[in-house]
Structures are given as structure tokens and as C-alpha cells.
Amino acid sequence: MSSYRDAHPWANEKTEAAAAVSDDERLVLAFFADLSSGDPEKLAPYFAPDAMYQNMPLPPAHGAEAVLATLGALFSVMSMDSIETLYLASRDGFVFTERVDYLTALPTGKSFALPVTGVTRVVDGKITAWRDYFDLREFEEAVDLPLRQ
Template sequence: MPTPDEIVRSMCESWNAPTPDPDQISKYFAEDAVYHNIPLEPAVGRAAISATVAGFLAPLDGIHFEIRHQVSSGNIVMNERTDTFHVSGRATPLRVMGVFEVNDGLITAWRDYFDLAQGNQAMGF
């Protein structure tokens, strides 16, 4: 079974596909997982996570996750990333701090912390 570190790295890499698939991304999560972008409301459950991911991806031409640093201890994984949003020919980086809980080979919680004003700019709002 992959380690929690490997699971989180694989999930982050799945966002870098030419056409990221929300259903493929959500397969890394437990059925009752919670995905919370801290300035926003959490998505609870795999179906809600897939819908949230689809909503994030809809206005984008692409996205790229670059893990700058990642540490893990037991089932907790933390990473510092730069998520670069591609919208209308413009690439906008967003610095993100992610905290993940992994149990039985699936992500059970994902919390991302970022500046909401920079996030809105990255999304073209």
C-alpha cells in the first residue's frame, strides 16, 4: 500500500493532467472525506469533493500544482505548494499550504490555507 506521502503526491499530480478529471481526483478520497479551502465552505463526501473540483476547474484553461516542500508524520501530510491557474492566456500563481489526513490508503481530510484575495485573482474574479 502506498504511504500517506505517496498518496498525497499522486493526488496533487493528478491535477496536472492536460484535462484534470474530477472523478479521478476524488478517487483519492474516502467516501466521507472533508475537503476544506479554509476561506470557503467545506465539501463533505466524495461526490461533493468531485463537484467542488469540477467547479474549480470549469473556468480554467489549466492548473498546475508544484509541491515546494512536503513533510509527513504518521497519517498527517503537510505541503507547501504553488498552484498556478491558467485563465484566458494568463498564468497566475497562488501560494498554498495544505494539510492532509490519510487513513487506510485514502485521504480523509484536506485543508488548504491561502489568501482569498490572491485566490480570486488567480481564478479571474
Template sequence: MSQDYSAFMQVFIDAWCNKDLETLMDCFTEDAEYNNVPMPPVNRGAAEIRAFIEGFLGSMDSIEFIVHRQVINGNTVMNERTDRIVLNGKQIELPVMGVFEFRDGKIARWWDYFDMGPFTG
């Protein structure tokens, strides 16, 4: 039976938009890796990922993922999106390319590629 990653990704995106940390963490394997490529370090394992996401969610007023294109090939999902983030009342439009690799129906590896310019400009 093949996994419906499209539906999974919608749950994941909705959890981000709702700032729902528990649902987000349910999406990862215990040994998952998560990296925002222009920022060190790679977050390895559920505890590190939780700490990073919890800090990020706590630092922003809101977040919305707007997916423009999504491709699913086997256990890999790639999406081109704009993350609309509001930090301290300032709206940031962040173009992102995300790569998600799945194992046992959960995210085992997530790499996001983006330019830090919108955060520093």
C-alpha cells in the same frame, strides 16, 4: 505496513495537473471533508467534493501544483506549495499550505490555507 504517502501525493498532484477527476475522486474516502479555508462551505462526502472539484476543474484552463516542502507524520501530510492556475488566460500564482489526513490509505480530511488576494487582484 505503513502507507507511502509521498507516492500517493504524487499521484494526487499529477491527477490535478491532468484534470483527471476520476483519479482525484479515488483518492478520497466516501465521508471525506475538503475545505479551502477562506471560502465557505466545507465540502463533506464524496458527492459534494466531486461537485466542487468538477466545477473548479471546468472553470480553469490549467493547474499545476509546485510543492516546495512536504512533511509526513503518521497519517498526516502537510505541504507548502504554489498552485499555478490559469483562468481565462490569466496566470495566478497561489501560495498554499495544505494539510491532508489519511484513513485506510485515502484522504479523509483536506484543508488548504491561502489568501484570496491573487484571485481578486
């Protein structure tokens, strides 16, 4: 699979703008790296008990157990092959990322580079909120896998 930046030369995860400069940013990047495990239990230590996760515009999951169940359901239909973080910034516990998620739909075997903007809230070393914004229709069409109910 070719890199997203092959088609978009401005997308370069090797710049200083993609490097973590705070503990919160390092935590978020480590979490993104561990997403490729496809194992919700490996991700559990990252979340506060009252964490919230939402792929916009899908409904949110509230509470760490619900977040992990949602991730488990996602991992049953897609693999997170890798994440290229292009730009990273944070302030007051909010970590903002512009990235490209490389995914494969397990039922179809189709892979897709998905541009994503995310906001992750970190409090006391735990993720308390995580929201990702992407074009759901573009994803569904690319991998022939509807996520909306």
C-alpha cells in the same frame, strides 16, 4: 510562465525536503500530479467516502461526492496547470505541504502562481480530509475571477 522560484530563490522543489518518504506522502504527491487532469472522476479513487475538502476560507465539502462536485465546479472555471511541492512532511497520517499551484482562470485566460499550504489526512490509503490555505483575495485579483459568493 516563469517559475515562482525565479522571484523567490528559497522556493526549490528539487530539495530532499520535497521528496516523499512515506506511502502517505507518495499518495498526496500522486494526487497533486493528477489534479492537472481536470477530471474529477480520475481523482475519485483517492478519496474515502466520508472525505472533506476545504479551500480556506470557502465553505467545506463533506463526502466524496460533494468533494468531486466541488472539484468539478473549480475545474469548470480554472485549470490546475502544475504544482511545485517545496516542502513536505507528515506524521500520524497528516501530510503537510508548502507548494506553489500554477493555475489559469478559464474565463479570463489569466495565469497565476498561487502559494499554498495544505494539510491532507490519509487513512488506509485514502484521503479523508484536505484543507488548503492561501490568500483568496490575491488569487481573485490576479486572475480577475471572484470565487466568493
